[in-house]
Amino acid sequence: MRYSQYFLITTKETPAEAETVSHQLMLRAGMIRKVATGIYNYLPLGLRSIRKMEQIVREEMDRSGAIELHMPMVVPGELWRESGRWEKYGKELLRFKDRKDAEFCLGPTHEEVVTDIIRNLVRSYRQLPLNVYQIQTKFRDEIRPRFGLMRGREFIMKDAYSFDMDDTGANLAYQKMYDAYCRIFERCGLKFRAVEADSGAIGGSSSHEFMVLAESGEDAIVSCDSCHYAANVEKAELLFREVGTPQPSEELRKVATPDQRTIEEVAAFLNIPPARLVKTLVVRTDAGEVLAVLLRGDRELNEIKLCHVLNCNAVEMAPEEVVREVTGAPPGFAGPVGLKVKILADNEVRGLADFVTGANEEGFHLMGVNNGRDFSVAQWGDLRIASAGDPCPRCEGGHLEMWRGIEVGHVFKLGTKYSAALKATVLDENGESVTPIMGCYGIGIGRTVAAAIEQNHDENGIVWPMALAPFQVLVTAINPNQENIRTAAEQLYADLQAAGIEVLYDDRDERPGSKFKDADLIGIPLRITVGDRGLKNGEVELLERRGGVKTMLPVAGAASRVAEMVREALR
Numbered sequence: 001m002r003y004s005q006y007f008l009i010t011t012k013e014t015p016a017e018a019e020t021v022s023h024q025l026m027l028r029a030g031m032i033r034k035v036a037t038g039i040y041n042y043l044p045l046g047l048r049s050i051r052k053m054e055q056i057v058r059e060e061m062d063r064s065g066a067i068e069l070h071m072p073m074v075v076p077g078e079l080w081r082e083s084g085r086w087e088k089y090g091k092e093l094l095r096f097k098d099r100k101d102a103e104f105c106l107g108p109t110h111e112e113v114v115t116d117i118i119r120n121l122v123r124s125y126r127q128l129p130l131n132v133y134q135i136q137t138k139f140r141d142e143i144r145p146r147f148g149l150m151r152g153r154e155f156i157m158k159d160a161y162s163f164d165m166d167d168t169g170a171n172l173a174y175q176k177m178y179d180a181y182c183r184i185f186e187r188c189g190l191k192f193r194a195v196e197a198d199s200g201a202i203g204g205s206s207s208h209e210f211m212v213l214a215e216s217g218e219d220a221i222v223s224c225d226s227c228h229y230a231a232n233v234e235k236a237e238l239l240f241r242e243v244g245t246p247q248p249s250e251e252l253r254k255v256a257t258p259d260q261r262t263i264e265e266v267a268a269f270l271n272i273p274p275a276r277l278v279k280t281l282v283v284r285t286d287a288g289e290v291l292a293v294l295l296r297g298d299r300e301l302n303e304i305k306l307c308h309v310l311n312c313n314a315v316e317m318a319p320e321e322v323v324r325e326v327t328g329a330p331p332g333f334a335g336p337v338g339l340k341v342k343i344l345a346d347n348e349v350r351g352l353a354d355f356v357t358g359a360n361e362e363g364f365h366l367m368g369v370n371n372g373r374d375f376s377v378a379q380w381g382d383l384r385i386a387s388a389g390d391p392c393p394r395c396e397g398g399h400l401e402m403w404r405g406i407e408v409g410h411v412f413k414l415g416t417k418y419s420a421a422l423k424a425t426v427l428d429e430n431g432e433s434v435t436p437i438m439g440c441y442g443i444g445i446g447r448t449v450a451a452a453i454e455q456n457h458d459e460n461g462i463v464w465p466m467a468l469a470p471f472q473v474l475v476t477a478i479n480p481n482q483e484n485i486r487t488a489a490e491q492l493y494a495d496l497q498a499a500g501i502e503v504l505y506d507d508r509d510e511r512p513g514s515k516f517k518d519a520d521l522i523g524i525p526l527r528i529t530v531g532d533r534g535l536k537n538g539e540v541e542l543l544e545r546r547g548g549v550k551t552m553l554p555v556a557g558a559a560s561r562v563a564e565m566v567r568e569a570l571r
């Protein structure tokens with residue numbers, strides 16, 4: 001591609017709307033352009049990287065035995081009513097009516113549609129197992145679309161769905177997808193982790209998220225420093241080691257703590273570490289039940305774990321009037337002693353004695369509080385968020401490290417949630433009707449490209465991994481009006497193309513400085529610069545964008561040498 005004839009317009013200014021590096025760089029490099037919040041044009045350069053990602057995904061899906069099809073973006077509401085998600089999915093689902101007043105939605109995911117295909121076409125166990133996938137535009141009316149392609153409302157996803165006769169088959173399908181995902185992200189050249197995840201509202205029993213490690217990631221993940229355990233913090237289990245309740249040694253006593261409400265304030269006021277306090281959170285479930293949760297003062301509540309323990313869908317901090325009603329005091333002074341609501345406590349509190357809690361009276365706390373003697377706990381559980389240094393739940397001696405990550409892929413064991421709801425059945429060898437077991441597997445195409453930039457950039461621009469680079473090689477003619485330079489550059493351009501390399505040829509009549517700035521910004525991995533000085537010695541300059549290593553190559557062998565480097569990088 002000749003730059004002078006290409007549609008590539010870069011900008012110097014960092015757009016104010018963009019908070020993350022990948023978003024800024026994609027806008028500045030002319031890869032994408034916003035149309036509306038969370039909705040983007042893919043400009044030619046951006047589209048090339050998107051297509052590369054799609055191609056890697058397609059090849060690995062095909063290799064794993066999955067079969068490509070394409071489902072519509074517009075989905076009848078009727079199908080979503082059958083699964084029960086029309087009501088449950090909430091506002092992310094964009095619903096509308098056609099001219100005949102029939103209900104539709106824009107598909108945010110396609111379990112219903114694919115299950116409808118299978119129930120209508122697949123009759124016999126001989127037609128299974130099956131794993132079908134598509135690469136398609138999804139729509140989710142996200143509350144906070146942001147970071148460009150990272151969290152859009154309209155975005156491209158690869159979604160695959162497996163159907164099996166039994167658990168063994170379903171587990172095998174899951175493992176194949178897990179392995180394919182590892183190959184995909186390895187081929188992309190990304191540093192990633194597969195982490196255990198919460199299966200959330202979609203249902204199902206087991207799931208892994210594929211996380212690209214990046215400081216700007218929205219997800220917190222933990223991994224063990226000595227074994228393979230890794231999990232989303234939402235899910236990370238904590239070991240409960242039976243410690244036995246320690247004996248109380250202090251008397252229960254009330255102390256004045258005027259205006260000291262937060263853990264930090266009370267700890268500082270009483271001159272004790274926050275870990276000597278036990279905090280009492282008054283929470284309310286989606287079913288309206290109000291209860292108290294105890295945690296060590298320096299710990300945070302994991303609401304997802306609490307929901308699992310309580311078997312509810314959501315919990316929230318109780319509003320002030322409810323706190324006043326159950327504790328008799330304003331927020332900041334709640335404590336378990338004398339409390340009328342059910343008390344749940346994190347396992348860790350079992351090992352504490354003589355701690356400090358609120359006194360359920362404004363301006364007072366209790367010291368020397370002891371579980372068992374002064375109050376009782378209705379239910380114990382793993383309720384807190386893991387933190388760095390916690391012991392690994394899987395191995396002896398390992399400790400958890402914390403990372404930030406970007407979720408680029410997700411594999412789920414779904415079970416029969418959708419096949420049962422939509423009454424999809426298949427006859428087994430004995431003529432018995434069986435509900436197939438499903439799995440679903442997503443990869444965010446645009447999000448992965450953005451994540452690749454988050455992980456691969458410097459102060460001057462993008463540093464593409466070869467596999468996702470929009471072009472593999474950039475040939476820059478320092479002064480294309482000069483005969484010998486133009487001839488040599490054109491020849492290189494032709495030779496590289498003949499060798500099957502994707503080349504952007506910067507033939508623009510621009511100052512070298514501004515060409516180099518653009519080159520840094522768009523981040524093409526290998527750069528050949530053709531200039532007078534080199535040509536005098538029959539050489540051109542090769543620059544590797546990553547690391548900035550420069551070497552002089554003889555003009556004659558340059559194209560084949562560089563083509564070989566591209567192939568090596570893709571192996």
Ligand code: ATP
Binds near residue numbers: 109152443446
């Ligand atoms: P998140 O928690 O980030 O909202 P999710 O759990 O809703 O993601 P899935 O439903 O598992 O995501 O979708 C599969 C994949 O699609 C995700 O792993 C992610 O890569 C991508 N994806 C999901 N939502 C978006 C979005 N709003 N913009 C871009 N990609 C997305």
Ligand code: MG
């Ligand atoms: Mg989401």
